[in-house]
Amino acid sequence: MKTIKLNTVKPNIFSESEVSGSEIWLKNICFEKGKAYLIFSESGKGKSSLFDFIYCRRNDYSGEILFDEKNAKRFKAVQKRELRSKHISLVFQGFRLFSELTAIENVEIKNRLTNYKTKKQIVEMFEQMDITAKINTPLSLLSFGQKQRVAIIRSLCQPFDFLLLDEAFSHLDEANYSIACNLIADEVKNQNAALLVASLGEPYKFKYNYKILL
Amino acid sequence: MLMWKLLKKNLSVPQLAGYVFAGFAGLSIILFGIQFYADTKPLYSSNDSFLNPDFLVINKKISALSTLSLSSTVFSEKEIDDIQKQAFVKKTGFFTSSKFGIRATVSSSTFGRFYTEMFFESVPDDFIDVQSEDWTWSSEHNYIPIIIPRTYLTLYNFGFAQSQGLPQVSENLVEKIKLTVTIYGNGKTKNFDAHIAGFSDKLNTILAPESFLKWANAEFGSENTTKPSRILVETYNPGDPLIAKYFGEKNYEIADYRGNTGKAAYFMRLVIITVLIIGLIITLLAISLMLLSISLLIYKNKEKIENLILLGYSHTVIAKPYQILSLSLTVFIFLLAFAVVLIFRNLYIEKISILFDNAKIASSIIFTFTAGFAILFIICLINVFWIRKKVNETAK
Numbered sequence: 001m002k003t004i005k006l007n008t009v010k011p012n013i014f015s016e017s018e019v020s021g022s023e024i025w026l027k028n029i030c031f032e033k034g035k036a037y038l039i040f041s042e043s044g045k046g047k048s049s050l051f052d053f054i055y056c057r058r059n060d061y062s063g064e065i066l067f068d069e070k071n072a073k074r075f076k077a078v079q080k081r082e083l084r085s086k087h088i089s090l091v092f093q094g095f096r097l098f099s100e101l102t103a104i105e106n107v108e109i110k111n112r113l114t115n116y117k118t119k120k121q122i123v124e125m126f127e128q129m130d131i132t133a134k135i136n137t138p139l140s141l142l143s144f145g146q147k148q149r150v151a152i153i154r155s156l157c158q159p160f161d162f163l164l165l166d167e168a169f170s171h172l173d174e175a176n177y178s179i180a181c182n183l184i185a186d187e188v189k190n191q192n193a194a195l196l197v198a199s200l201g202e203p204y205k206f207k208y209n210y211k212i213l214l
Numbered sequence: 215m216l217m218w219k220l221l222k223k224n225l226s227v228p229q230l231a232g233y234v235f236a237g238f239a240g241l242s243i244i245l246f247g248i249q250f251y252a253d254t255k256p257l258y259s260s261n262d263s264f265l266n267p268d269f270l271v272i273n274k275k276i277s278a279l280s281t282l283s284l285s286s287t288v289f290s291e292k293e294i295d296d297i298q299k300q301a302f303v304k305k306t307g308f309f310t311s312s313k314f315g316i317r318a319t320v321s322s323s324t325f326g327r328f329y330t331e332m333f334f335e336s337v338p339d340d341f342i343d344v345q346s347e348d349w350t351w352s353s354e355h356n357y358i359p360i361i362i363p364r365t366y367l368t369l370y371n372f373g374f375a376q377s378q379g380l381p382q383v384s385e386n387l388v389e390k391i392k393l394t395v396t397i398y399g400n401g402k403t404k405n406f407d408a409h410i411a412g413f414s415d416k417l418n419t420i421l422a423p424e425s426f427l428k429w430a431n432a433e434f435g436s437e438n439t440t441k442p443s444r445i446l447v448e449t450y451n452p453g454d455p456l457i458a459k460y461f462g463e464k465n466y467e468i469a470d471y472r473g474n475t476g477k478a479a480y481f482m483r484l485v486i487i488t489v490l491i492i493g494l495i496i497t498l499l500a501i502s503l504m505l506l507s508i509s510l511l512i513y514k515n516k517e518k519i520e521n522l523i524l525l526g527y528s529h530t531v532i533a534k535p536y537q538i539l540s541l542s543l544t545v546f547i548f549l550l551a552f553a554v555v556l557i558f559r560n561l562y563i564e565k566i567s568i569l570f571d572n573a574k575i576a577s578s579i580i581f582t583f584t585a586g587f588a589i590l591f592i593i594c595l596i597n598v599f600w601i602r603k604k605v606n607e608t609a610k
Contacts, residue, residue, distance in 0.1 A: 057524060077529065085526030096521045100223050101216065109216050110525050158526075 001068050001087045001161045004031040004054060004194075009063035011049045023212045024050065026063070033161050036188075036195040038203055041214035047198040048093050050214065051164050054196075055090050056080045085114050089160040091168040095151040099140040103131065106139055107154045114158040125153045128183055130176070144171040152180055156187045162194045163187075169204055181205035220522075221535045224514040229507035230539075234547055236500035241551040243493030244589065249555050249582040251486045253566055269341055271417055271469040272297070272461060273444045288441040293464075297445065302454045307338045307446035309419070310427050313435035314399030318408070322391060334360070336424040337417075341446050348411045351426040358395060359411035361421040367413060385413055399434035418469065419444075501593060504543070505600050508536055512604045523609040533605040540597040548590050555582065 006029045010019055019025035024039070025046070031037060041047060052058040053065055056075055065072040067083070075083065084090075097106050104122065111117050117125075126132050129149040134142055142150070148171045155163065163184065169177035181204050188195050197206060198214075274287045289297075298306055312334040319329040342349055342361075349359055364385075371382045393408040414421070449457060461468055512519065522532055559579075 055524070081526050081528055084524065090524075092524075096524060098220055098518060098521065100220055100518075105216055105219075109220070109522075112216065113526050 002033050003066075003068060004162060005029070005066040005069075006031075007064045007066065009053065009061050009065060011046050011053075012060045012062065013049075014046065019046075022214055024214050029212070031162065031194055031196060033194050034192050035209040036206055037197065038206070038208045038211045039196060039198045039214050040201045040211065042200065045214045047214055048166055051090055051166050051196075051198065054162075054164065055088060056083060086159050088162045088164065089155045089158050090164040091151050091155045091166060093166040093168075093170075095147050097139050097147055097151055097154075099138070102136050102138055103142060103146075103150045104135045106150055107157055110154045111157040116159055117157045122153065122157065125156065125183065128179060129153060130179065145173075145176065148172060149176070149180065152184065156184070160191060160193050162196060164196045164198070166198050167200070168197075169202075178205050215535075217522075217531070218535050220518055221515055221532070223518070224511055226507060226511070229503065229510075230543060233500055233504040233507065234543055236496060236503060237544070237547040238550050238554075240493050240495075240497030240500050241547060241586075241589070242554050244490055244497060245551050245555045245582055245586050246558060247486050247490040247493055248585050249559055249579070250562075251483075252581050253559070253563065254482070270447045270449060270457070271444055272447055272466050273469070275465055275467050288443045289445060290441070294442075294445065297447065300456075300460060302449050302451070302456050302460075304448040304450055306448070307341050308442040309444050309446070310336045310424060310431070312422075312427060313431050314397055315434075317396045317398075319394040319396070320391060321394070332420060334422040334427055334430075335419045336422055336427040337446055339424055341448070342421075349423055351423040351429075353429055356406055358406050358408040358422055358426055360393075360408055361412045361414050361417070362410055363418050363420075364413040364415050365418070397430060397434055399436070402434055404434075497589075497593075501596065504540060504597065508540060508597075508601055509604050512536065512601070512608055516608050519605060520609040529602065529605050529609070533602045536601045536605070537598050540601065541594055544590065544593055544597065548586060552583070552586060 006024060006027070008026050008028065010016070010025045014025065016026065022041075022045070023029070039047060039050070049058070049061075053061050053072070056072055059073055067087075098109070101109065104126070107122055108119075111122065123132070123135070126135050129152070131146050131149050134146055139147065139150070148168065152165075152168060155165075165184070169180060172180065184195070185206060187193075195206065197204065197208075203211075274289070276287055294306070297303060316332050316334060317329055318332050319327070321327040339349070351358060367383070367385065367388060374380065375382050389410050389412075391410065393410075395406045395408045397404050397406065457468070519532055523529070556579075
């Protein structure tokens, strides 16, 4: 997948006047593979909604989203599955991890589907993120920051053309998010993917081609 | 397995145990009802194995007058014509009687040796429904198949055998006994081998093939002809109410027509149908419990299922652990129910098998198994589709 185009997209919950200053809502914009985008705004402007729309989780918007000219709203379950396991990876703001499983099982449940990383590579990522000690700990016993790092590792265990980070470093200090950013930047570079970072304004450690106000 | 570790959360063991218990109760009742019906069917079935159920045997009622020869029990040509004109009659047939002497001898280690004077009658072959190789005779063969009334065997088993301390015998066994039939008349005597080819409830006579009787009557018999006292009638529908009405008005009797056997069979069927309905209701309740329990489980795991879908898992893969769970429980219930039915069957089967053909009873287990597997298949199908539907509804 090369491009994601947004043609006059607007969440149904917002009125036209509410999105008047946005550079995305009700505009035509194209995200291209290989570029990095910072999407910033204050809270409540629809950053998570935007990612939900692109990830085909929600349909409550007007306008259209096109994946290489294919309309996202017409995607069937099987196409969504393909999209989520091969083309787009998303770090959810709320993590969406499984509290019944251990940290590494949470990563493995994704990797089993994609067979993208080896067990060794996964353990290495845990080491780089400095959470090796928690690798076999049930997720429910991890802190927010630790959970966030598990979610980031999981998002890298699949092939993708677009990596979407939804405030993915909100519980991490600068030292920790620097490490995470390096890990992510390497993977994005390897896969020649696009990076879409949603944040309140903080650019973290990435180099962007575009900074867009939502 | 990670999926199972994830999805078994919120599993209610008491609910599933409830399904196993109720399902087991319901299915045992259904399968036992079917099995018992199949096993006891010969007890109250009035169908002759060889006589088409569309055929009726008609005779006049015998009264004190007929014994004194003041009223005839034979049918006149006018009466026969009238019967043939009835709308429900397809065709009629007549009995041929033997007009020579017959003596049958049985020699066996179990029963010793005894003989009896007897008679033969025959009906046209197209009224008889035994396999053709069993019911043929030609002058080269020194061998006669015969059909006797089932009441003879009942009389022996429950009257004679019990009082004399002789063993009870099944129909199957009787059919294997070899008889010697001696025919005499016109100054000639000839011996034949004979065996019992079937039993009849409708025909209270001893039947031999028509071709044999024609030949023997010509060879050994005297010339005088008699008018028929019994008529075979083939009907379009033996349940036609006109039949009973017409013969009732004429004061004719229909052999074994809705007699006591019919009433017993009716009540037996009523009881078994009631039992089956109760079993069915319990089973349906059990299935509802299972479906409800699974729905609840899926509902409680809604968030997890949605997250799996968002990771890229298919609905099919997510539904599978639940489907495997419900299918294994259902198969387990069936095996349990089958086992219980077989155990209970063993308790009564010995008594029944004395009276009936063992071969027939053995084949009826297969019938219950087939019915059981059909029910199993339907329940599994319902479970699989229901779970799939619920998973689909949970995460679109």
